[in-house]
Amino acid sequence: MLYKVLEQKFSPEFDIDEKHWKSNHKAGISGCFRIRNEEEFLEDAVVSHLPHLDEVVLAVQPSEDKTLEIADRLQRYSSKIKVFKYPVASHFIDHPQFSTDPPNSIYSFVYFSNWALSKCSHQWIAKTEGDVICLPTFSEIVKDVINNPTTICYYGRYILNVAGTKCNKISFQKPRNHGLDEAVFNNNPDLYYFENVGKWEAIRAHHIKYNGFSALHTKRCKKKYRKGIPGEDWVDFTRENVGLALSKYNSKVDRYKGPDNPLGPDCLFIPMHT
Helix, strand or coil: CCCCCCCHHHCCCCCCCHHHHHCCCEEEEEEEEEECCCCCCHHHHHHHHHHHCCEEEEEECCCCCCHHHHHHHHHHHCCCEEEEECCCCCECCCCCCCCCCCCCCCCEHHHHHHHHHHCCCEEEEEEEECCEEECCCHHHHHHHHHHCCCCCCEEEEEEEEEECCCCCEEECCCCECCCCCEEEEECCCCCCCEEECCCCEEECCCCEEEEEEEEEEEEECCHHHCCCCCCCCEEECCHHHHHHHHHHHHHHCCCCCCCCCCCCCHHHHCCCCC
């Protein structure tokens, strides 16, 4: 892994602090949010996770909306929340240069992602996006981490894909993620760090433990998806529809490995107030 940023004008300010990242960290969990243009659900995402975390790191890229304003307000709201401002909008996975950016370029989404991880001060990191709303069952992962602080583990989180402008729909064809995108893992760059794996940036997960549903993904509730996503039907968010969609998805696409109900625990059906 390369820790010194390629472009000299951004060094040393935006070099990754290797010593800090590899040093002895405080007990507990740092939430790491990589964010850009997340004004719609950022506050809900952070506040819903806050009771479960010892620190929240908001790695903020330049945005065209009120993301930075909201991040600064959240930092004033709680001493747990720390805002780190990145100087450029990195090349996300849909950018033509994503796959060709040098791994230590300031424009590399992989570099930005590792820079964000390096800002975390606790022994564990909860990698979370700015549109993911925490469910009460996340506390089960937290308890496991507290009881096994030195264990090497990658706790995968299953997330239900809610949809619609009022978050009252569910994607019938893709009702959940595959359990590895959102995760809690050891804060150790020798074990867990982002790499370019073709079309995606990813952490090569190992010592995986799936802990079931613990969040709702609101990507499909955003303004830019109001017309829907090709190949997906959005149906009413009812226990019957969620169960049917998950049953079909689990049998055809990706076997559910969580310890809880693969058709959805009760907390999935708590109404969202966003």
